[in-house]
Amino acid sequence: MRVIILFLLFTICFSCTPTETKNQSTDDPEKEIVQKIVTNKDTIKQDTIEFISYNDDFDYSQLNGKKGKEEITFVNDQNNDRSFLRGDLIAIEWKSDSIYIAGDGETPENAQWIVSAKRIKDGNVSKFRKEYGKELKYLLSKEDELSESYRDHLYQLAEYYVANSKKDLIKLTIKNKEDLGYSIEKRNWENKDYYVLGFYTESEHKINTFQWLYIDPENDKIYEYDLPNDRLIYFP
Template identity: 45%
Template structure:
């Protein structure tokens, strides 16, 4: 019995020693990997200058803060990491955001943006070293057309849809598209409607197959004395989210930017 006990104890001690050595080996490998990663970053940073559409004619340094005046487009928190998208000189740039709760801006607001070039590893992909623009902070310096529109039209814009399985996030996205269109449209019916303090704006949501793929079709209305009057149809391409204005007399879609 003592022999069996001694053998079991010896096996246990040997196993603990083996596990300890394995764990130590794994930690050493991990530390070596981190060291190599830091070395790789430093080597890349010392050899390369980085480029961005925020400063297309300038060679950028890794980790150095920059400040630029930009136009806000959107904040998207549905991907692998929060993405803060802005526009400068008609170029769209998506910056990685450290925060899942970015400052609330409206599309078209002019911002003073602080940012930097930094490392980026995308989940699920190989551990190849990548670099991207990262947002540091953003401050609004001027209201865009949407913000100006919402200061005058303070009522919520109602909507209706026969389809009930749209997510809240997607419905919020469509709502921001309607706000953007109303604030920037050059159509006389739309301009007249939003100037009227008694306007009661709403929109319907449907889907339509056109030109070989699906569009989300929004019928914007001005409701008056229980009558609904469609003032404009807009289409959103489900493939690339491009917004179109529907030209009724010519039965065609006109890209809306």
């Protein structure tokens, strides 16, 4: 009986002894994650995107682009090339790195940084500038005071519209290199404020306004005004 009791005690003690399993690794998993982040941070990637715009209104300058239907934003502080126009196809090199937002406790956030960028194909705006060879005119009412930077911004949107428009009058005006201009004013449409561009041609000192564009200042979306049906049509 004494032998049986001793055997049972030995068996119980042995089962209580912790054993090492596959899940118990001597490596530090947090260290592995940190190493992986550092590796990804230093990796330079290549891509081709359609250029949309620059934006210098934040702590870091931005380059906005599009790949397919997806819009992508990159930090552009390390790239000095400002010659891209909307619609240009550009080849970029980029990497993941940290940014520090002022007023947010300097907490680091991950972001995509442009390392280099190069135009590889002209978009419609670049082609339009080469073909037309002159600037659009614009008229601004004294009541609507706009900063020079925002006037330039509206000009770029107007230029994008002209370069991509299917309107016969616009295409003929560009082909003949005749003067083309637009007026700028503010209007409210269904309880929402827009900047409205009225495109016109001149003939014998008379202005012929033939198309109104509504610009949403919150997202820069462009809408053509459809006069017969009194509605706005999104212009992509």
